[in-house]
Amino acid sequence: MSVSTLPSYEDVTARYEPVIGLETHVELGTASKMFCGCATTFGADPNTQVCPTCLGLPGSLPVVNAKAIEYAIRIGLALNCSIAPWSRFARKNYFYPDMPKDYQISQYDEPICIDGYLDIEVEGKPYRIGIERVHLEEDTGKSLHVGGATGRIHGATHSLVDYNRAGIPLVEIVTKPIVGTGAAAPEVARTYVTELRDILRTLGVSDVRMEQGSLRCDVNTSLMPVGASEWGTRTETKNVNSLRSVERAVRSEMIRQASILDDGGKILQETRHFHEDTGRTTSGRSKEEATDYRYFPEPDLVPVAPDAAWIEEIRGSLPELPSARRARLQADLGVSADDMQAMANAGVVDLVAATVAAGAPAEEARNWWLGYLAQQANAAEIEASELNITPAAVARVIALVADGSLSTGLARQAVDGVLETGQDPDTVVAERGLKRVTDTSALSAAVAEAIAGAPDVAEKIRGGKVAAAGALVGAVMKATKGQADAKLVRELILKELGV
Amino acid sequence: MSDDTPAEITRTDVAHLARLARLAVTDEELDTFAGQLQVILGAVARVGEVAADDIPPTSHVVPLTNVWRADEVRPSLPHDAAMAAAPAVEQERFRVPRILDEE
Amino acid sequence: MGKHSQHSDLTRLTAAELAAAIAAGETSSVDVTQAHLDRIAAVDDRVHAFLHIDADGALATAKQVDAQRASGEAPASPLAGVPLALKDVMATEGQPTTVGSKILEGWIPPYDATVTRKLREAGIVVLGKANMDEFAMGSSTENSAYGPSHNPWDLDRIPGGSSGGSSSAVAAYEAPLAIGTDTGGSIRQPAAVCGLVGHKPTYGGVSRYGLVAFSSSLDQAGPLARNVLDAALLHEVIGGHDKCDSTSIDAPVPAVVEAARRGAAGDLSGLRVGVVTELGGEGFQAGVLESFHAAVAVLRELGASVQEISCPYFSYGLPAYYLIAPSEASSNLARFDAMRYGLRVGDDGERSLEEVMSLTRDAGFGPEVKRRIILGTYALSAGYYDAYYGQAQKVRTLISRDFAAAYDKVDVLVSPTTPTVAFPIGERVDDPMAMYAADLATLPASLAGVPAISVPSGLSEGLPVGLQIMAPAQADDRCYLVAAAFETASDERRGHVLLEEAQVL
């Protein structure tokens, strides 16, 4: 379908109501794998963290990692779930080379946590996201596709499999269908995943590095005409692996489905793949030809029946969760609810708090993290927390501005230097000679030169067009490599021209 | 024999099952298996005779729960031992033929 | 057991006698091992009990046992230095493990099964890997991809299965002991048709770690031997809790050796024996039933009270088993996919992974394995799960309830181990249901996870018949006690052990 036939998003949401759902897979941060003692360290040499069990060698058997059970319970409790007094593992049977046993051990109809919720807020509006279930399963290995275009499976001549990841514990967190979000659906999806990520980090159950694939989302989307009560056919978009992609995937899938429905077409119930580069989804396997997974209770494992006292002990050890922490921080930082929400959405609450803790005023800390630093993160397509700068360094830059050592422009250059080199701000300032020039005599030569170089501009200013002074200020700033105080330069120019 | 004798197992059914089970059965095998499965299923369908909703299924005969291990790292196999039986190896990985459909 | 020592041939001694002679320095483990290797060389081309002989490994272990004795160390176990045939279903580090299948031809595991490790730690000498029906699916070894084993009583007949390499090795004096595995009768039935003792422990009594799975909820390893005490000694070596097997029972091994010794005194007074009505009528040969009734009479003479017990759901054991075992097998055998180990067929650089997988599995698995994979795939598939797998699991519950009700009234249940004596090789290969019927009497104990032993009860048409003794879960000692009492009484009446009536190979 050509781009030109796609309706605008506003047009789509005016006529259709989305129902979305999210399945989020998270790698747990245990030291050893789900069913064997192999290490879970990311980035190890291929096939060095494997044993008979996680290679699926004949005769090998799984033994459950108690920590994974504990982590799943922690997650369930944090998401207001009931912890099942009795749950079981099952085998999900399908052939795939990155799955060493050609079945995945996964909880199926008897998950460990059921029926919870997570409250979020988008643009001032609260949403309660129902949690259907949280269950435990094992991760697969990783394949490299060789011989085709840049690692794509399509067109590859063969593939190379590394089983280091196979058997790492995963929890799968499944929402109930999310209705009534309207045009906010993509934002709701993103906010939910963001909140979930923050909760998981706070719980200490996963480091949630999305760029390493430790949190992966499958997004279900369907549309129904506004006012209708019967849900449309849904598609499942697989492997949406960044917060930004979650939002984009929902949006693009809504637009795609609307254009089909507009043409009187039917939505195919199918698996789709999201492509980061184009922001579009493409068709995977349709459900009609989907594998029959032939689930049955895993005979190699016995049921999980966590003791009630243990569950309460875990409940008692839960840390302050992000929403509670946000409420507290909002009061502590003295920022508005909107600011707090903006900070939460940008994933910078902790960064701002840490910057304040390092001595910066809340207002300044917030401005930096939501402003210049957020722009840099966006440009690099990473999370703000992944920027190569610490809250302490940001606080130091703010202090240097406050004491007059740096202008705003110089402060940004200092931050750029920190981001590039990882050095502390004082080193960057010293090495790059970032120094605010406040000496009027040192500047007057540059001012005179700027006026001489643009007589027509000077004439306009003399004639009363004061706004034109900006061009001359720019010239002086350039000549002084940005070290001058722009406000002072402007004053000098106007004075020189007698305005 | 019970009333709930299974429907006829056709060659098509066997072909479908063989595809699910990744068995490239021959035409001859399809015929043989279809016939034999029909006989076997006719015999095993008897389990339906004792159908009772109040009978819980037994999946495990050992009355055990909560068997688990501490989260401790144990030595993995040496890389060479892990790869020793691989039909093909490339770049320290198991080399496998091209994958047709994406999962 | 001292009466056996009339044989000067080391291969004719019992395992207990061999261990005692080695410990006493009357012979060496190397001599014993060499005698068995010689015996294998002399007869195994006719018996075909072994798929792989590890002469070097065996002699190295034997030397080590002898050296330890020479240095004054206590024996590692009551079976130190005694040779054994290990069913090829157990992973052995550095030694081939084929599970009787072409798909694993040449596979050398990088690890030991727990049973293998325990054997090594006990100083038991593993002679090699015993033949078996492919993936333990069968009752005759005719499903071995490497050809059938032969019953030493009549080389044209089956030695039972799937542990038929184990039974034929012990019956042919190629080894005094063997490890078998029993999913639906695969230790007891080969023991019965070869005139041996074979015990299927309580499910969870012996670790399954490293046992290449056929049906995970049923598989149990256990001993085969020429007498009850030897079987008990081996049981104590391999039994016990294993943290690598989540279904392993965390309790001490029942005192089976003590029970075997106590039983040999021949007093069963106070023991209540139940004869299972459903395991003795239709489908059982007259000669088998005759031997069985005579055996029950012996139990009575030894002081046991005998009553008939009906276990109505036992007759559903066969259909339930032939749904549960193939279902689990269809999943367990999925991993043989030509990717990480084992056979790979048709990888020409053009064919897709799915084609290579499917071609390999079709070429690497034999017909019985494929039949069961397809059957299991069917039974687990979405529309049929409830009617087949789900129902079969309910039958399992009902069979367990039958056992529980029976054990309220009696201490052990008895039946013939098999409906028939060893049948001729080739007789049932084209008739799966006839082949499956060989397991009729052994299936209930498998499905309920309770222990059961087979001990020779006599001959029919010149071929051995087995008596099956079943006990409640974790009361394996009761099986050994009754079997030992019965064995002593029958040996005394006969004047010799039954196996001595077998032809000399």
Ligand SMILES: [Mg+2]
């Ligand atoms: Mg999943």
Ligand SMILES: [Zn+2]
């Ligand atoms: Zn591992």
